[in-house]
Amino acid sequence: MTSNGKPKIAFFDFACCEGCQLTVIDALQNHLDLLNAVEIVQFREAMSERGDDYQIAFIEGSCARPTEEKRLQAIREQAKLVFALGACAHLGGVNSLRNWKRQADVEKYVYGDWNRDLDSYLARPIEAVIPIDGFIPGCPIDRDEFANIVKLLLQGRELRLPDYPVCVECKLKENACVYLRGEACLGPITRAGCDAICPTYNDGCEGCRGQISNPNFDGIKQAVREHGLKETDFVDKLRLFQSYQLIESEK
Ligand code: SF4
Ligand code: SF4
Ligand code: SF4
Numbered sequence: 001m002t003s004n005g006k007p008k009i010a011f012f013d014f015a016c017c018e019g020c021q022l023t024v025i026d027a028l029q030n031h032l033d034l035l036n037a038v039e040i041v042q043f044r045e046a047m048s049e050r051g052d053d054y055q056i057a058f059i060e061g062s063c064a065r066p067t068e069e070k071r072l073q074a075i076r077e078q079a080k081l082v083f084a085l086g087a088c089a090h091l092g093g094v095n096s097l098r099n100w101k102r103q104a105d106v107e108k109y110v111y112g113d114w115n116r117d118l119d120s121y122l123a124r125p126i127e128a129v130i131p132i133d134g135f136i137p138g139c140p141i142d143r144d145e146f147a148n149i150v151k152l153l154l155q156g157r158e159l160r161l162p163d164y165p166v167c168v169e170c171k172l173k174e175n176a177c178v179y180l181r182g183e184a185c186l187g188p189i190t191r192a193g194c195d196a197i198c199p200t201y202n203d204g205c206e207g208c209r210g211q212i213s214n215p216n217f218d219g220i221k222q223a224v225r226e227h228g229l230k231e232t233d234f235v236d237k238l239r240l241f242q243s244y245q246l247i248e249s250e251k
Contacts (some may be wrong), residue, residue, distance in 0.1 A: 007154065008184040010042035010054035010077060011085070011155075014061030015123060016070055019140040020086030021045040029141035036148055037154055043091055054078060056153065057059050058113045058136075060085040062123045063243075069129050076130040081153070085127045087139035087208045092244030094139070095123035097242050134159055137191060137209035139241065145193055150206055163212050166205050170196035178204045179223055184233040187216035189224065207239045 011021060018114035025046050028035045041051030057079035063072060076082055087093035092215045095137055098106045101142045107118050126132055136146055152159050170177070185204035187196065191212050198205050224234045238246060 005069065006037065006039045008041045008051070008054040008215050009058070009237060010051070010075075011044070011046075011058045012041070012042070012060065012071075013044060014057075014059065014072075014089070015064035016061030016086070016088040016093070018045055018060065020088075020136075020138075023140045023143050024058070024085070026224070027147045029238045031147040032208055034150055036168055038150075040137060052078065055080045057082045057140075057152055058085040059083070059089050059126050059132075062088045062096055063099045063129050064121070064123045065119045066121055069094055072126065074132045081133045082126075082130065083149075084132050084135040086141050087210070087241050089126045090135040090137055090208055091241050092123050092125045092128075093208075093241050096242075096244040096247075097239060099123060099240075099247055122244075122247075128181075128244070129157070135210075137154070137161065138194060140206035142194060164192050165212055166190045166192045166194065166196050166199070169194070170199045173200055177198050178202070179227045179229075184224060184229050184237050186220070186234075186237050189217065190221045204237065206237055208241050 011024065013021060021043070022045070029189055037055075040047070041049070041054050043048075059082065060073065061073070067146045070072050089097055092099075092121075093107045101109075103120055103122070107120065109146040111118070120129075134149075135148055138145070170187055173196055173197065183204050186201060186207035187199060187205040189206050189211050191209040193209060196205070220234065223230060224231060228236065235246070
């Protein structure tokens with residue numbers, strides 16, 4: 001706590017596009033009450049001051065190099081509460097797509113003959129390296145969900161994310177199901193809270209918010225078959241954000 005009783009918060013970025021931090025900045029502009037209730041001591045994307053005394057840490061991005069583990073452990077030791085911010089930190093996210101390839105091939109593809117030791121390894125979610133106290137899902141995160149979660153946190157109240165599928169929100173919006181036009185959608189197994197934004201704009205859900213706690217895989221596989229799709233269409237969708245989990249489940 002600061003001398004004025006405000007909790008100190010820090011934001012950290014690892015391998016990511018930093019879109020979730022941008023969403024935080026956006027959220028704070030519309031939630032000045034929240035901004036006034038905390039002291040932000042570290043937030044590279046928004047300020048140049050840098051304090052190492054904090055109680056709550058938000059970590060954006062996946063861990064993509066062994067050298068980053070030390071930095072993560074230092075954050076864990078300092079913070080009372082650590083939250084993964086966005087799909088890269090929560091799931092491994094789009095970074096883990098490269099985990100299907102040999103790392104040397106990926107480095108060669110991206111950097112050509114640039115001769116430098118990149119020190120990369122399989123991209124992984126933060127929880128694969130340090131224990132976390134929670135996560136804020138999405139790619140990017142939802143600005144209002146972020147603000148609400150931080151408010152609950154400051155009030156010492158229980159954090160609850162929706163644990164029902166995107167299909168519920170999609171049906172409430174009376175969207176035509178994308179399966180009916182022969183496209184796959186991960187809505188039946190994906191955690192709601194995004195207001196089914198992708199199906200609302202005629203795209204199948206890619207699962208950026210991760211899975212609900214009791215996903216019905218048999219049901220979604222049946223839906224895939226019944227609509228003339230292959231199981232690979234469904235697995236390809238899962239790969240975008242959940243390659244780390246798919247590869248781990250095959251071990
Ligand atoms: S979750 Fe998406 S928006 Fe957030 S940092 Fe990762 S790629 Fe960017
Ligand atoms: S479009 Fe996707 S989210 Fe919407 S009802 Fe169909 S399967 Fe569920
Ligand atoms: S519909 Fe699916 S992919 Fe789109 S934002 Fe929601 S959870 Fe993410």
